[in-house]
Amino acid sequence: MPSYRAPVEDTLFLLDDVLGFHNHANLAGFADASPDVVAAVLNEGAKLADDVLAPLNRAGDVEGCTRHPDGSVTTPKGFKAAYDAYAQGGWMGLSVPEAYGGQGLPHTLNTAIQEFGSGANLALSMYPGLTQGAIAALLVHGSDEQKRTYLPKMVEGAWTGTMNLTEPHCGTDLGLLKTRAVPDGDGAYSLTGTKIFISAGEHDLSENIVHLVIARIEGAPAGTKGISLFVVPKFLVNPDGSAGARNGVSCGSIEHKMGIHGNSTCVMNYDGAKGWLVGEVNRGLNAMFVMMNEARLAVGVQGLGQSEVAYQNAAAYAKDRLQGRALTGAKAPDRAADPIIVHADVRRTLMGLRAFNESARALMLWTALQSDIAHRSEDAGERQTADDLLGLLTPVVKGVLTDRGFANAVEAQQMFGGHGYIEEWGMSQFVRDARIAMIYEGANGIQAMDLIGRKLPKDGGRAMMAFLGEVQTFIKDNDEDASMTAFTGPLQAGLNDLQGATMWFMQNAFAKPDNAGAGATDYMHLLGLVAMGYMWARIAKAAVARQAEAASERMAAKLVTGRFYMERVLPETAMRLTRIKAGSDTTMTLAAEAF
């Protein structure tokens, strides 16, 4: 039976020592997030994840969700009680303004809690996750009345939210969508169409479900410029604010998926469902992007969560399973064999997982901090810098953390040998669950195109220049510190590769866009490698400082793990650069019929 322990200690170290979280007391909500409050929040969140969510993970996978003939959906046993515990703990509104019943704390803390939930029980944590995304969209684009109607109920968890974009014939290319909205004369619209892959589309956890739906108003322009966003509650809202008559939206079926069986992924049928416009007519994609960007970061966090739980269980197994002897002589001569953690190839795997997890966590929190600064700072320049970085890093957090998170779950499963393939051991579920994160909220190839086609050239490359400058400054500031050279040297090499790739695109991609497309995924990973390398360098600096105060095994382990990253992980940048510079000729030459 797999287990999970939320990484509270590491999160606190990253916030306090590495990222200077408490230097931002000028931001709204940060003053309330004193070190004591942060520690208390994380410890309470960890309790929920470890003791309430994690024990339901495997049972939820086995049981899955059930759709009944009347279209209602039952979630796995225990999910309702766990969801209630989550809602009653006030977690839904942790970073939502107090005006709507939230606590107004930093989103950075919410992100840390999201990691705990994703590691403990991905399928279950998606129900509140989607709701938080819908809350974010309504906060930014909803009318005052819509906010008053929906947000307090959603923040208290009585109502949940969803995001309805995909249709059978279109996912990435939303301009093709067919769902139609017809004005019904009283200010509302009547929606008709079919949406697929709707996570948490129908379930038994909440009194009402608030669907955010994109559709085309009759006569709207073709393509993405004719898309509007609507709020479509499962039950229409009575004048007193309670849930009333059933609306014309229902779950037609639930999908048979590779994983996240505990989450109900629905085909949703809209048959003249009553909906209300959110934001402006034909500006629905802009509104949806708020939700999507928040969701993309949250999905990246899911990749880390699954990597972390897979690592924890692999490490426990490696210390427990006896098989063979160390190449350097028996380490447990009194036992039938040594625990497999003595083997260098097993160690290499475990070190690779933790080298990723610890720097991915730093990158996740650093990115979330940019989100807080971008939304809460009173300084326009500070907001802009943070927003640039947030935009640049969002596809990287989504794409790289989920690609690597899945690969790490596979590596952790591998350590179990045949047992890893047997469902009862739980490692297969981590692999199957982690797989979805590479796909939804924009498949990772789309993230790479977003990075290279939008984020990189935006404002003349300002965001990337700032990132490169920040890392270069860090290296310069530290490269005469002997305790840091093992970090700054390799980081400089990685940074040079990133600069080289960026330069190459500037010279070769404008005239030949396929050069950008063919190198996009490699560039996304290259930026991810360097960003995590930068995180490791900052972690190392903090660890050195802590070691100078008082030696600790935990800080010593940080420095070893960081060196492992520099020696064995970061050098991948050179390969990525080589591939990018190969251009698109051999990629694009063959006729489609040749495939």
Add this chain to the structure above:
Amino acid sequence: MPSYRAPVEDTLFLLDDVLGFHNHANLAGFADASPDVVAAVLNEGAKLADDVLAPLNRAGDVEGCTRHPDGSVTTPKGFKAAYDAYAQGGWMGLSVPEAYGGQGLPHTLNTAIQEFGSGANLALSMYPGLTQGAIAALLVHGSDEQKRTYLPKMVEGAWTGTMNLTEPHCGTDLGLLKTRAVPDGDGAYSLTGTKIFISAGEHDLSENIVHLVIARIEGAPAGTKGISLFVVPKFLVNPDGSAGARNGVSCGSIEHKMGIHGNSTCVMNYDGAKGWLVGEVNRGLNAMFVMMNEARLAVGVQGLGQSEVAYQNAAAYAKDRLQGRALTGAKAPDRAADPIIVHADVRRTLMGLRAFNESARALMLWTALQSDIAHRSEDAGERQTADDLLGLLTPVVKGVLTDRGFANAVEAQQMFGGHGYIEEWGMSQFVRDARIAMIYEGANGIQAMDLIGRKLPKDGGRAMMAFLGEVQTFIKDNDEDASMTAFTGPLQAGLNDLQGATMWFMQNAFAKPDNAGAGATDYMHLLGLVAMGYMWARIAKAAVARQAEAASERMAAKLVTGRFYMERVLPETAMRLTRIKAGSDTTMTLAAEAF
């Protein structure tokens, strides 16, 4: 619904033009394998794979195997008829000596047919696959009586075979096994113990099941030196050769696995089962290794088979699915959107898959050809050279083809977006099925250790020296040919990295074995990259020659795909070398408690 077409044309090209298959007419059985016969065999095998095995693949995954209260196991609907078609087609004994009812054809052909079966229906093809492994072990180590008793029945497919090694507490470290064999006084033994993960351990496809079981004879030395091999039929064999009374072996349960649901993976209970010694007392592991080496190659082939079928379906989807527009302008302006194959990132994925598949197929056939030479040549020197290469390449074919085969199935699944995660589309099954190949017959970390710890140092490194020499000679012979420089240049760079890594281990691994362990997996992949690069160079040479005769789009595509490999895949060798040279310090420093 996924489909499959066996790659007959490519296999014929590789055998005829690249590997010089027909230059080996001096080997037993090769004279019978004329070009006409080879083409007929491959076409018939393809029909079976395409029309009989492939259509049952998804249904078998959904239905799975069922164990009944009496211990019997039912395979999915249609499996029995498909198995019968396989058996009646004479496929089981394709390369088995005619004396036992086989056709005595080259094992190389059998390997090509194994790829077709693995791509069409991995779970189903495992039943005959295990049987072929058991036949191989009995051929080498069985007594004449055992061969007469079992082989004809197995070759005709009336009886199937299994391989019983793993126990709950030991897989890799077989020295720990507990199954006991007690002489029963009449020349047989009584076996008692539990074996797990026994593929095809119990089913309804054959009249009898011939279990090959390793166990410890009472009083035998501890560890691997006290292991003997036994043949334990499910039904005892009557004097007339028919299946008689039930033996004391039964299926206790079947495992709930991530994939290959159509194959019954059993816990087998031996309760005083009657068994007969195969080979010598306490030399069971040696006998089992015959079966295991053959099985390891077959598992590598499974990795390729799954990569090929995943590629075929991804390519079809990429040409069919309309979404977005090409960066270089609409390619299908009359349709709502372009097919996604216009996107460079999609092309990059497809090119990567085919660049792997085509060279992995060449490597598989080249390795199988070494097996034929090693077993059938009358020239001792030729036998030794081939056997060296076979030993060196076996862990590479097993480890690299399954690691990459799985990764490729994941990449192919990714191309489907959300549909890839839905079981009905079939891509998830390819991923789940391909996953087992990295684990069984020795997890890939074990393959890497076999390569670096046994195959590399054996006979003073003779095998690796021969491999390096062969590739270097090829480069020298071709580097003044202008049509080959795009291949020989990158291949030389990869070869240099492989030589550098080999040299580094010679200098650094003897005194510090963990340096070998920490670099083993990287070294296995480094050798695989170079071996497939060498295959691409040979393919290119053959394609250039064919193009000189008559230009063909297929040969032009080969050259483009080969260049893609050289530009984008092979450069990974540099990263592997860097990692290897990092040594084991950071890998091994932390205390086990730190994990």
